[in-house]
Amino acid sequence: MxxxxxxxxxxxxxxMKTTLLFPGQGSxxxxxxxxxFVRFESARRAFEEASEALGYSVSRLCFDGSLEELTxxxxxxxxxxxxxxAAYRVLLENLDIEPYYCAGHSLGEIxxxxxxxxxxxxxxxxxxxxxxxxxxxxxxxxxxxxxxVHRLDSSVIEAECGRPDVRGxxxxxxxxxxxxxxxxxxxxxxxxxxxxxxxxxxRVVPLNVSAAFHSPLMKxxxxxxxxxxxxxxxxxxxxxxxxxxxALPYPDENFIPALLAEQMVSVVNWQGCMRFLVERETDRxxxxxxxxxxxxxxxxxxxxxxxxxxxxxxxxxxxxxxAGGRMARGTNYDAYLKxxxxxxxxxxxxxxxxxxxxxxxxxxELERLASGAxxxxxxxxxxxxxxxxxxxxxxxxxxxxxxRREDILNRLGEEGGNVHNVQYA
Numbered sequence: 001m002x003x004x005x006x007x008x009x010x011x012x013x014x015x016m017k018t019t020l021l022f023p024g025q026g027s028x029x030x031x032x033x034x035x036x037f038v039r040f041e042s043a044r045r046a047f048e049e050a051s052e053a054l055g056y057s058v059s060r061l062c063f064d065g066s067l068e069e070l071t072x073x074x075x076x077x078x079x080x081x082x083x084x085x086a087a088y089r090v091l092l093e094n095l096d097i098e099p100y101y102c103a104g105h106s107l108g109e110i111x112x113x114x115x116x117x118x119x120x121x122x123x124x125x126x127x128x129x130x131x132x133x134x135x136x137x138x139x140x141x142x143x144x145x146x147x148x149v150h151r152l153d154s155s156v157i158e159a160e161c162g163r164p165d166v167r168g169x170x171x172x173x174x175x176x177x178x179x180x181x182x183x184x185x186x187x188x189x190x191x192x193x194x195x196x197x198x199x200x201x202x203r204v205v206p207l208n209v210s211a212a213f214h215s216p217l218m219k220x221x222x223x224x225x226x227x228x229x230x231x232x233x234x235x236x237x238x239x240x241x242x243x244x245x246x247a248l249p250y251p252d253e254n255f256i257p258a259l260l261a262e263q264m265v266s267v268v269n270w271q272g273c274m275r276f277l278v279e280r281e282t283d284r285x286x287x288x289x290x291x292x293x294x295x296x297x298x299x300x301x302x303x304x305x306x307x308x309x310x311x312x313x314x315x316x317x318x319x320x321x322x323a324g325g326r327m328a329r330g331t332n333y334d335a336y337l338k339x340x341x342x343x344x345x346x347x348x349x350x351x352x353x354x355x356x357x358x359x360x361x362x363x364x365e366l367e368r369l370a371s372g373a374x375x376x377x378x379x380x381x382x383x384x385x386x387x388x389x390x391x392x393x394x395x396x397x398x399x400x401x402x403x404r405r406e407d408i409l410n411r412l413g414e415e416g417g418n419v420h421n422v423q424y425a
Contacts, residue, residue, distance in 0.1 A: 018284045019101040019277050020091075020115065021298075022084050022108035025132075026207070027291035028076045033083035034063050035314045042093055046086035046121065050078060053122040054129060058082050071208065074132035077107050078125045084111040084289030085121055087311045091288065094321055101249070101282065103242040103273050105294055106174075106214065107131070109263065115288070117238040118253055130228055134221035135264065136211055144212035146173065146184045147194060152202040157181055160193050160200075173214035177271035178300030184212035203402055218264045226261035247272025274298060282306050286320075299385050300392070308385070332412075333370040336387045339408055340366055346399040358397045362390040 036043035037059060050058040061070055062079050070076060088111075091097065104112035107128060114124040138144075149157055154175065161170050161183060170185025170193055183193070194204045212218065234253040241250050243259045247269040250256060274297075277285070284307040287295045295308045310316045340363065347355055369387050388409070395405045 017100045017280070017282050018097060018286065019103060019282045020088070020099045020112070021285055021287045021294045022102070022104035022111035022115070023080060023287060023289045023291055023293055024104065024106035024108045025073065025076050025080065025209075025213075027289065027293050028070050028080055029290060030063070030065065030067050030070060032062055032079075032290035032312075033086055035317070036083070036086050036090055037063070039317075040086075040090045040093070042089040043086035046082055046089055049121055050082040050125045053125050054078060058125075072132075073136045073209070073211070074129055077128040077132035080107060080290060081111050081114070081125055081128050084108070085114055085124075087288045088115045090317075091286070091311065091320075099239050101240045101242065101277060101280075103277065104244075105176075105270050106244065106263070106268050108289070108294075109241070109244050110260070111289065112241045113234075113237075113256065115239070116241050117236070118234045118241070118256060119232060123232055127228065127232070131225055131264075134224050135213055135218060138218050138221040139211045143187060144185065144210065144217060145187045145190050146182055146207040146209050146213060147190055147197075148176075148205040148207055149181050149183060149197055150179050150203040150205070152181070152197060152200060154181055156200060157183060157197065157202075160196055161185075163193075163196075165189075166193055169217075170212075171215045172267055173212070174268045175271040176268075176297055177274050178297040180297065180300075182207070182214075182268075184215035185217070186212065205402060214264065214266065214268050216265050222261050222264040225264060226257065229257035229260055232257070242273045242276060244268045244270065244273065247276055270297070274301060278306070284309065287311060299388050331373070331384055331387065333366070333373040333383075333387055335412055336391050337366045337370045339412060340391050340394045343395055343398055343400055343408065346401070347397060349399075355397070359394060362393040362397075365390040366394075 033043070033047070037047055047059045047062075058079055061075055062083065065075075070079060099115075102112035102116050104110065110124055110128055110131075113119060114121055119127070154172065158172055161167070161172060166185070166189040169189040170183055172181060173184035174180075174182035176182060183190070185193075190206075194206075197204050234256045236253055237250060242248065243250055243255075244263050245259050245266050250259070278301070285295070285298065286309045287293075288311055291312055292310050295310055298308055309320065311320070345355075350358065365386060369383055369390075372383075391412075392405075392409065395408065400408070
């Protein structure tokens with residue numbers, strides 16, 4: 001484990017302290033980045049540079065390939081990085097914005113370092129293709145996997161990972177925040193521990209990966225990755241970039257090789273990164289790249305009161321560009337209230353009085369927000385976070401099945417807000 005103390009540079013005076021968030025693997029989908037490619041020359045150049053560096057068409061993979069092909073780790077990682085950097089270039093070209101911090105989830109940390117000028121884009125796409133290949137080759141196909149666990153404290157999950165029958169073959173790999181912890185390990189051990197975690201009250205969701213990323217089982221791949229990192233000349237950082245390993249900014253570029261290699265075998269402390277940013281009163285966080293995974297996780301954190309924006313869809317860009325970087329909001333709060341009222345109640349455990357006591361407060365919150373919107377009240381910066389949190393709480397109390405619960409939130413987000421494409425990765 002690498003340890004160090006950080007001497008924070010004097011902070012610049014900025015009107016709005018902005019953080020750019022870069023997604024990792026799991027955010028990919030066929031068609032990602034196509035709007036940027038069609039609309040913006042700078043985005044097309046990013047795709048062309050990546051294709052030239054890799055020797056195949058990245059745009060074909062992103063727009064016309066199969067999801068199975070795109071999801072292969074060695075393909076997904078350079079494609080997600082390309083879409084992220086294309087979006088970053090468009091953002092800087094069209095908005096008067098100066099990011100104060102950059103942070104990326106797993107693979108996204110390399111996107112963040114690229115955006116901060118630590119390495120060239122062509123070096124970055126080659127590096128993440130190698131990273132993906134090494135991560136996949138660290139285990140035989142189907143030997144390893146990952147599970148997202150909800151509703152259990154980290155100490156409970158760690159205790160289960162330390163049981164004699166699974167010790168050394170399964171470990172906590174991601175502290176994602178928003179009530180989500182991910183574990184990685186050999187599939188036979190994950191099957192065993194999944195039953196125990198469910199029995200303890202947890203909600204367990206298998207992730208669509210075939211290896212135990214961010215665990216000691218990646219040791220061989222991490223050693224090879226460290227050797228490749230040692231050959232790259234990293235440049236001084238233009239912006240603060242947070243490390244997934246330490247949940248602190250890199251002191252300087254000299255720490256990059258060791259921390260990126262360690263990230264492959266260590267816990268991704270995304271929750272720690274977000275706490276760091278919230279404690280420093282970040283005003284706005286913009287997710288740069290495909291999907292809304294990071295924004296969704298952040299909205300589930302009660303302490304997150306900053307403006308959360310996306311760059312995934314055409315409407316996201318229309319809002320960003322037309323409003324000078326502030327999202328034009330148009331949430332249908334009545335739709336959230338209707339979804340809460342109409343959702344089937346699967347709760348057969350609590351008594352009627354217990355059920356009503358639990359559900360009364362989030363229902364009142366939804367009614368308050370819907371009533372305010374109907375009266376034409378100016379939408380508060382925290383309204384969207386509150387309405388999503390209240391509905392999510394109601395669905396939890398009603399014991400709505402996880403797939404149905406995610407479908408409701410995704411549909412509402414697609415029809416009238418930011419919260420869509422909910423994933424657990």
